[in-house]
Amino acid sequence: MILLDGKALAAKVKDRVAREAAELPRKPGLAVILVGEDPASRIYVNGKRKDCAACGFYSEEYALPAAIGQGEVLSLVEELNGRPDIDGILIQLPLPGQLNEERLLSAISPEKDVDGFHAVNVGNLLLGRPGFRPCTPAGVMALLDEYGIDPAGKRAVVVGRSNIVGKPMALMLLERSATVTVCHSRTRDLAQICAQADILVTAAGRRGLITGEMVKPGAAVVDVSINRDEAGKLHGDCDFEAAAARAAYITPVPGGVGPMTRAMLMENTLLSAKRRQNLR
Numbered sequence: 001m002i003l004l005d006g007k008a009l010a011a012k013v014k015d016r017v018a019r020e021a022a023e024l025p026r027k028p029g030l031a032v033i034l035v036g037e038d039p040a041s042r043i044y045v046n047g048k049r050k051d052c053a054a055c056g057f058y059s060e061e062y063a064l065p066a067a068i069g070q071g072e073v074l075s076l077v078e079e080l081n082g083r084p085d086i087d088g089i090l091i092q093l094p095l096p097g098q099l100n101e102e103r104l105l106s107a108i109s110p111e112k113d114v115d116g117f118h119a120v121n122v123g124n125l126l127l128g129r130p131g132f133r134p135c136t137p138a139g140v141m142a143l144l145d146e147y148g149i150d151p152a153g154k155r156a157v158v159v160g161r162s163n164i165v166g167k168p169m170a171l172m173l174l175e176r177s178a179t180v181t182v183c184h185s186r187t188r189d190l191a192q193i194c195a196q197a198d199i200l201v202t203a204a205g206r207r208g209l210i211t212g213e214m215v216k217p218g219a220a221v222v223d224v225s226i227n228r229d230e231a232g233k234l235h236g237d238c239d240f241e242a243a244a245a246r247a248a249y250i251t252p253v254p255g256g257v258g259p260m261t262r263a264m265l266m267e268n269t270l271l272s273a274k275r276r277q278n279l280r
């Protein structure tokens with residue numbers, strides 16, 4: 001069994017991004033908008049700031065009060081859309097209930113949508129056109145590539161159909177010619193379907209959902225989920241020991257997909273900076 005080491009690959013990706021960024025006439029710039037005090041979101045935003053510093057990017061953070069109105073956030077997004085030094089705009093999710101997430105994400109210029117959540121970028125993915133790909137599934141694809149796991153012709157099963165992980169993951173595997181099945185909470189015979197997967201990507205957010213018998217011997221298993229136990233320890237969806245005993249490749253949690261998501265945000269911001277400086 002080989003561990004798919006996302007931490008190591010993320011470090012490699014960020015090193016390359018930093019080298020490429022240093023050669024640009026203008027540094028890539030990322031603006032991050034955080035609304036409210038959600039502790040997990042704060043940790044993610046701090047991570048993004050550190051990553052920007054490590055890659056030599058310019059970054060700005062807007063920590064807005066939880067009770068802020070839709071109009072004020074919208075004005076900020078519009079101002080950032082017009083800023084020549086900002087290549088990427090990111091709104092940290094989840095947002096407080098009074099804000100309309102869909103409208104705010106749609107307000108980000110698709111050219112600066114480095115999270116890849118705008119309908120234009122989702123449409124580009126569906127149509128197989130260039131655009132920003134969502135960071136988590138892009139990170140999974142980079143991990144598979146790094147370890148020489150070619151999805152072409154393989155049976156891939158994705159557990160989860162969210163807009164940020166499951167759906168784009170399925171499309172990206174399809175784009176690479178896998179035969180893809182998408183499972184969700186209404187799926188019957190989940191165990192039987194998973195057990196046929198050459199590539200199993202799980203993103204249900206349910207600790208213990210994937211047992212050893214659900215892993216086909218020799219499969220590549222990518223566990224996207226982050227489930228925190230009472231002691232604060234992180235777990236994926238897989239019963240790791242049992243899954244690892246059957247899999248040929250498996251991601252650890254933590255240290256698998258999480259660091260790759262962060263690295264892909266830097267990759268997307270670099271790509272945006274290149275495009276906006278007419279270098280790509």
Ligand code: NAP
Nearest residue numbers: 136160161162165184185203204205224225226257258261
């Ligand atoms: P989400 O929006 O809650 O979606 C979960 C999906 O899993 C839904 O489609 C749901 O089905 C499905 N599901 C739930 N229980 C299931 C079950 N028992 N059997 C089969 N399918 C089931 O979550 P998300 O935002 O996609 O995130 C998924 C997980 O990945 C979370 O643990 C999250 O923390 C983690 N995550 C990690 C990263 C990273 O960088 N590593 C990034 C993003 C998310 P329905 O659609 O039918 O409800």
